[in-house]
Amino acid sequence: MASMESRSLPMAAATSMSVAIAIVFLINTAAPVGDAASVEHTFIVNQTKMTRLCKETQVTVVNGQLPGPTIEITEGDTVTVHVINRSPYNMTIHWHGVKQFRNCWADGVPMLTQCPILPNKNFTYQFNVVGQEGTLWWHAHVPGLRATVHGAFIIRPRHGAESYPFPQPHKEIPVIIGDWWEKDLAEMARNMTKSIFLSYASASTINGLVGDLFNCSGVWFMHCHYEFHLSMGMAAVFIVENGPTMDTSLLPPPVNFPTCSHDNSLIQTI
Template identity: 50%
Template structure:
């Protein structure tokens, strides 16, 4: 039972904690995490940002790499952290339970190794989230039943607390105590279901040193934007007059037609010599909620300092995916209350992804079970059109399907991700499971291979696992398909994922055991 915003309700948690426990490990460690489901719902956990070589069974999304853990069941996740440091996180990957089932996963340098910057005195994860005063599974079921968008959340949160600006919330507001001159590492994680968020600290600048568990060339900024699924590490110097300052997050809403919660969640950066002050903390300045220019300026400054991973130049698979919303016709009535008596839908290349229910995609692939999926996901749109123009309503309706795209082990993959203006253009945070990728280019309007390819950054592009495709624009990513298995590729806005904005890659085994999927564990849940 948890009380927020003057309301008490029963929520799903891990180990009775909200947010769940922070897991701290070192680069090179093997993690063994035993999960027993005592909740009322089926559940899986996803270890976000972990590149799990040969162990897709540990990835976690329900009906993709595993069947869910049923109430009363137990499953043990086993994986090794390989050549990764920084901020990851874990969360439920089933039925929107991510609203309350999430926590930080911190990967420190190996013993004897160090950060590429001076070690901070204070190291704090800040997990941003959303809160509903109602049962989140009921919210999902209502939205899927009616075919409409879900209700917006009642609050945003920092480490599970809404903060001083909401009713009945100031008592639990998170505080970080510092002394003048302290260097603070803030590990900002966006665990919100459906909202991209600006984050800033009043009167302080931040130095961005990492994103999605990869270091970057440091740069300073007064505000960052994190989409659902993304993490950003920032260093902050306690160099302001001793006082109390708000750390705060509020919505970045890129779509013109989507309602959002126009409120602000806060935590407090408190200088120890200012304790006992009765004045309110200093409020930060935020950009306008739809300030895409600020978002673009921020993301364009991210440059990689990775020395082990080189950008592949010889592309084997050149894919072009259009992504976005849409709607499908249905019989008018209580289950068809979307725009013009339709149901909301979403798709990649006009395929609206449908999860199986009899078994997981990974199990079906490994055991050669037929009839669960096909491998004919289109490598390019079935029809070319002006993706960011005035799109005819005849092109609004995607086709449902469980289609995978097969990749040979070791192939170099390039994907152009093109947003569309069907219903509304929007910044989509697209997440690839099992891999990091290079973001070699991005821009607005329709991607032009003749002119835009020449502008690719093949020297120091950012390394990410979740990329915000610009509103009404495009992004290009590259990766080497050296992790065999079935890997989900989807929008991390959970509403969009539920509507079908996803697909999966089937990466074939390579040569020998070191390039092949390990056998499934004995306790793998069955459907």
């Protein structure tokens, strides 16, 4: 009997040790990266008038700008965003594409993960960004208002630009393609619930500005590519490369064809 007890003690100790190791492992995997930072923003949602297409239109924006602020973080960081709703509408902010590990209450889906932020009320989102990187975006999770309440959300790799699978760029510029509406977006959203949707955007935009086919246009910086204008004023860009055979290759460009300053380019979309 004594020998049986002496044999069972190491097994119990080993089991306890295994449980302890498992708990420590779970805690370590859930903890943020040691050198992670805390990134904090304040979003003031209000209405302002912006001039597009030669006329003023009242729009709902964040911090008085369109697009809204770009959030730039490094993988592993903690993000805190204080939303102050000074608009006449209920509001939530959704972080599109961000994996909310154990942070579902920060996902910004009204009546599902949170109650809407009422007019003249505040709400603070806080979440960790772990295990992902790339170019995403944030937007209002309110019908219609995401057309003007949005911005870029950039997650850089923990090891810096050296870990990019392409040559390090000289500069990175977020490009957000959207629509410009001259009509009341909230009213349009209400009409959609009644199966009434007969409206189309007045123009397409890049970073909040309309293209040069429209009156009082902004400036679009498309260059070094053949481009043509579509019905809504957008420019389509085709980037191609030669295939392995003559049948899948392009003819060489004219000798006087302008070249870009560098050969490598990256376009990332979500």
